[in-house]
Amino acid sequence: MATIAKMRNEKLTPFGLHDKLHVEGKNLVDKKGKKVLLKGLSSHNMSSFPKFLNEEGIRDLVNIFDFDIFRFAMYSASADGDFGYADGNYDHKVELENLLLKGVETCAKLGIYALIDWHILLEETPMAHKDEAIAFFKKISAQLKDYDNVIYEICNEPNGPKAPWDVIYDYAMEVIPVIRENDPDKIIIVGTPMWSQDVHIAAEKPLPFENIMYTLHFYADTHKEELRDKARAAIEKGLPIFVTEFGVCNAQGNGDINVEESKTWIRFLKENDISFIIWNLSNKDETSAILSPDCRATYGYKPDDFSPCGKFIKELFATK
């Protein structure tokens, strides 16, 4: 059995408090059957910003922000000039796998949950790299089967006309059993159409497995009440939703921070016991990066190392 820390700084860790999670009805619940809401941080592209995924750095961020979960964005394809998992060479794959396994081990030491995200981007359909996704999840789920703090996300944001719910559904019907073979009951989160916005459509035909959740993504300066209405419709049908990625700015990850709309979203999520993860851990010169472009540190962060987005997190997450 993997050792997952139950205490940190003389306090119970998120894992110490909740242990292994499962899904009951539309809710994420803990071992005792109590509803759980996880608050977390997402990496940027693991290929672009591996330096921020070191143990000390993640520990410092967890200590500063009290995150319950960290998301590892494993880009399937190349982006921003960096190879993805599916189109890089063998050595690059091994590097990414090692980075991921080390990251999950760090989360275990800190007693937080780890979300493994197969991050499809502008590929329109998860089918584009289905075979590589299957190979990836087969390998990783075998290696991580004893890590009860792990959650899987099998396709970040299906998008475009070639990725309606039926196509995502078929993809999920192939990928989920591969994980289940190694790991019968870990939570698996499935992307929804329209860059993971059309949860109301997924709610009409949910997948026939236990412990499945569905992805909702929003960028507060772009997606507002209309998207919350889609979420409401899905919730009414009993769909378990997880916001595995959101931004406080526009859908390009840039532009102004929309403080009020971000808070309205967090209030909505809290009212509905929906977990949320903010995008992104990097010092890229973009609004959604939580570190300032001038930040040279990769751990031991000082207040000035954070961008306006990073400085807003505590207040935002505490929204009532």
Ligand code: IDC
């Ligand atoms: C963005 C990054 C940006 C990068 C781009 C392409 O912030 O630096 O150049 O991806 O790799 C998403 C995606 C997420 C996007 C983010 C902001 O899941 O990968 O990151 N976003 O555009 N969906 C909606 C917004």
